[in-house]
Amino acid sequence: MAVKEKEEKQPAVPIGAWAPAVALGWLIPGGGHFLLKRTGRGVLLLIAVTSMFVCGLMMRGYMFQPQTGDLLTTLINVGGFVGDVAGGILYLLTVWLGYNQPDVAGHVHDYGTKFLVVAGLLNILAMVDAFEIAAGRKE
Amino acid sequence: MPKMNLSHFEAAFLFSLFTSVVMGIVTKNNDRDRLHYGIYTFACFMIALFGLGWLMYFGHG
Numbered sequence: 001m002a003v004k005e006k007e008e009k010q011p012a013v014p015i016g017a018w019a020p021a022v023a024l025g026w027l028i029p030g031g032g033h034f035l036l037k038r039t040g041r042g043v044l045l046l047i048a049v050t051s052m053f054v055c056g057l058m059m060r061g062y063m064f065q066p067q068t069g070d071l072l073t074t075l076i077n078v079g080g081f082v083g084d085v086a087g088g089i090l091y092l093l094t095v096w097l098g099y100n101q102p103d104v105a106g107h108v109h110d111y112g113t114k115f116l117v118v119a120g121l122l123n124i125l126a127m128v129d130a131f132e133i134a135a136g137r138k139e
Numbered sequence: 140m141p142k143m144n145l146s147h148f149e150a151a152f153l154f155s156l157f158t159s160v161v162m163g164i165v166t167k168n169n170d171r172d173r174l175h176y177g178i179y180t181f182a183c184f185m186i187a188l189f190g191l192g193w194l195m196y197f198g199h200g
Binding site for chain 1: 140141142143144145147150153154157158160161162164165168169
């Protein structure tokens with residue numbers, strides 16, 4: 001018989017402790033780390049995410065719109081839209097300044113689209129990291 | 140905005156580089172481990188890139 005180990009419940013962290021870092025981390029890639037005085041890591045995150053996003057724009061990547069339809073269409077478009085929006089200020093500036101491109105065929109454009117989405121997804125990882133630092137679960 | 144025309148390899152290289160930097164930073168707890176993990180992730184990307192490239196080359200006939 002397997003011995004059941006009791007999982008240690010981590011205490012709930014008050015929202016005020018982590019929300020500003022996560023929100024700033026969404027708006028400015030690496031911003032949460034800046035707020036938490038992890039400047040070096042913040043700079044690297046800012047450079048990596050911003051470079052990826054700008055490369056995606058320069059490759060004329062497509063920005064997803066949240067369309068629904070069959071399961072695959074919904075998954076791709078809504079998932080892609082969430083990835084794009086996770087880019088924070090980069091996404092907002094792109095849309096406001098009209099740099100978002102129509103969807104066109106070609107391998108460079110396809111790479112650009114993936115770069116834009118993955119830049120947002122990497123920013124989500126950075127936000128999770130900022131949350132863990134703010135919650136005291138990580139150095 | 141200037142247009143960037145990259146080959147498959149150049150695009151995959153940049154993708155690997157940026158992703159490895161972020162993965163290294165968010166995954167580990169000290170700078171030494173972060174650097175090691177970033178390099179490890181980048182090496183894995185490169186091995187997969189060259190491996191799949193040759194696989195497609197030979198698979199194509």
